[in-house]
Amino acid sequence: MKFSKYLKNNYLIILLFIVIIAIIDLMLISFKTNNQAIVGVTITGVLGFILYLIYDFYRRKKFYDKFINDLDLLDKKYLITEMIEKPNFYEGEILYDALYEIDKSMAEKIKEYSLNIQDFKEYIEMWIHEAKLPLASLNLIVHNHKELSDKKITEQLKRLDDDIEQVLYYVRSENAEKDYLIKETEIAKVISNVAIKNKDILLENNIDFEVEVGNTKVLTDSKWLEFIVNQIVSNSIKYIRNDVEHLIKITTEENNKNVILKIYDNGIGIGKSDIPKVFDKTFTGNNGRKIETSTGMGLYIAKQLCKKLGHKITIDSKENEYTEVSILFNKDDFLNVAK
Amino acid sequence: MKKILIVEDDTSISEELKNLLDNAGYNGVILKDFENSYAEIKRENPDLILLDINIPKLNGEMLLQKIRKESNVPIIMVTSKNTETDEVLSLSYGANDYITKPYNPTILLLRINNLFKRIENKNDILTYNDLTVDPKKGIIKNDKEELILTKNEMIIFTFLLANRGNIVTRDDLMTDLWNNDSYINDNALNVNISRLRTKLTDFGYEDAIETRKGQGYILK
Structure with a gap:
């Protein structure tokens, strides 16, 4: 977080402050107040304001710098909520709470999908075992009934078996679990x-x-x-x-x-x-x-x-x-x- | 005749399997009562069991463990569960072999035959009329003469001998050869058979291997 950008972002309030100080000074001049008093008020006001800006900048900087740094370091960005501390300024708190909510909802969604994928994988594996039964049966029938025996049939059966295997191994290869x-x-x-x-x-x-x-x-x-x-x-x-x-x-x-x-x-x-x-x-x-x-x-x-x-x-x-x-x-x- | 029990709930497969085993000279029996599978296995007292994993009630792996507590009957797991884990598990529970569906029926018969051979621990010496055949040494001899058969010739001859009097298809011979890592082609099979014939002729068996056109070969 850069101080210059922070100032740019708060230019309205700085402008407003300068105008107010100027008005106060003008008013004090028009009331013929002591010059030293005018300088004193102005310096106190400006100093106070600058100190406030610096304090406000640093508490934000402390939060956001850590936030961005952690985010950079993280391989799985969604884990960011586990890394940062709750900030001590209002907008930071909103961001912090919102991130938690978003993360939670995403985690739920992902869980739902991964369960769906798991179900689908189990179904495919089961289906493949089922599909192999008629294949096994056909291989035996062709072998037992020589009058039906034809290389063309066994070749097509082999092709079917290969295609089924391909689906099985596709599912296995895409699956994160070690099987x-x-x-x-x-x-x-x-x-x-x-x-x-x-x-x-x-x-x-x-x-x-x-x-x-x-x-x-x-x-x-x-x-x-x-x-x-x-x-x-x-x-x-x-x-x-x-x-x-x-x-x-x-x-x-x-x-x-x-x-x-x-x-x-x-x-x-x-x-x-x-x-x-x-x-x-x-x-x-x-x-x-x-x-x-x-x-x-x-x-x-x-x-x-x-x-x-x-x-x-x-x-x-x-x-x-x-x-x-x-x-x-x-x-x-x-x-x-x-x- | 050796009794082989088929434990398989797919009726089409079990019936064709029985058919296959019966044709190959075994007595195939289909297990019917899955509720009391273990009792029925005990009653049937088979020489070998073909056991599927996905069967109703007690699954194959559990049944296998139960059988192994009391009996050493040879068991071949025949299943569509084609994973290393299932195979390793089955073998560790005491299965003698593991074969996955769909399988080549000839290969299944070869595996059954091998298992019987392994268990009976026969000394492997075969005879053909007055000839002694020693597959391990790769020789064939009678009182006077001794000839060396190549690996392929021996595979072909022992297969024909095991099925003596029956027609053996070229495909069966090829399957047995390929199953023994001899990946030969049709021409090489012809050459091997004609060499084998010549060697048998040397012993005076001129037309021992007869060609049945369109069907295969038969050892007389």
């Missing part, structure tokens, strides 16, 4: 589940699926990682290039600090200008526009999940040559020492 469980996971097992899920479509499209991951272990939630890898592999299958023998190759690299899982394909690749945007929500880019089933959500969700799990996901690609997605896992030093 994953980190434990030591063998990458080969995760890859194997993804491979079996995609077996039919890989075979049908003559895509060679090469895996060289040894018995590398990482710290992650295996179900989440399975979803992430499935998204990436699904993309590789979607964006195959017709003039080559299709290949998806999954490898791992390991050093002292981390493990990198690399998923490479020799598909159509991604244009240079699109690469920085592939993890953005609903981004479909040039490739997406060529394929109807692109929602632009898969990689976005994968990135969000990686963020939560503490992994780093990156993409490297050259148009009409290859795409390689890398997931970087940190090694836990503590765990290694504990072993």
Whole structure:
């Protein structure tokens, strides 16, 4: 709070004071009062007034400076009411009380929304478990009745399952609460589940699926990682290039600090200008526009999940040559020492 | 015949599951009385239980704990609850395996088969007529001769052997191969089968693996 601005803000009362002092002085002169008395009255009046201004300025400054400073420091601005003391001037009190009221009402509103979101999330999770039942049933029916058996049906069922999973993991990725469980996971097992899920479509499209991951272990939630890898592999299958023998190759690299899982394909690749945007929500880019089933959500969700799990996901690609997605896992030093 | 109890409240799934198990040579039994699920399990005395988590009355995890207090019967949790927490919990309560819906039916059968094998702790040595098959060592032999089978050839041969006399589809073979981390393609499967045939011919079983057009293979 600046004194000059404070004076500017109070110019009316200062002006009024000067006028009144001037009038009093004129009146005293016209009553032929002693000159010394006039000077005395004027100095007393002016001094008193200035002292008052300074006092008033400082008690406001004390409150507002702390207020603004605290507000700057706060990450969550709405917590300001917890930081400031009740001021000792009238307008300050009004502001203080109003802030409390506003905060309270906002907190109530937010609570209402977060309960709604929680309810919605629970409903979606429940719905997804329900939706998986007819899927499981259909898979069994197709398998049991060979006369109905058709790869086309199982492929569509797989697609449906993927889409349902995507909703589930979108809800999980957007949710603030921690509903994953980190434990030591063998990458080969995760890859194997993804491979079996995609077996039919890989075979049908003559895509060679090469895996060289040894018995590398990482710290992650295996179900989440399975979803992430499935998204990436699904993309590789979607964006195959017709003039080559299709290949998806999954490898791992390991050093002292981390493990990198690399998923490479020799598909159509991604244009240079699109690469920085592939993890953005609903981004479909040039490739997406060529394929109807692109929602632009898969990689976005994968990135969000990686963020939560503490992994780093990156993409490297050259148009009409290859795409390689890398997931970087940190090694836990503590765990290694504990072993 | 091994009795497998299906604890699942979705009737469509439980009936198809029974169908699947019966076709695979097991005796599938569906649990009906969820009010007294534990008593019925005891009465049925199955060789293996397929247990869902979301079932009426006592939920699957609680039922699992109750069973484990008294019995070591193999239990596979079959559920649509696809979270690490549920899996870790189930395994810590004593489930032998955990598989999520929707699953590949062939994979479910493989898991059941593996579990039986693991529990019976068989020495893994199989026989085909006068041949001895040792999957662990990857060899096949008779009194005079011994041949090495590759990993893939062995997977194919043991699968055919386990289903001897029945038609095995290419898809089943592929699923078993992929389930063992051999992600081979159709051509490679053909090559492996023809190599296996050649090796069997060496032992004098010329047409042991017969091709049924449009259906699959059958080991005579």
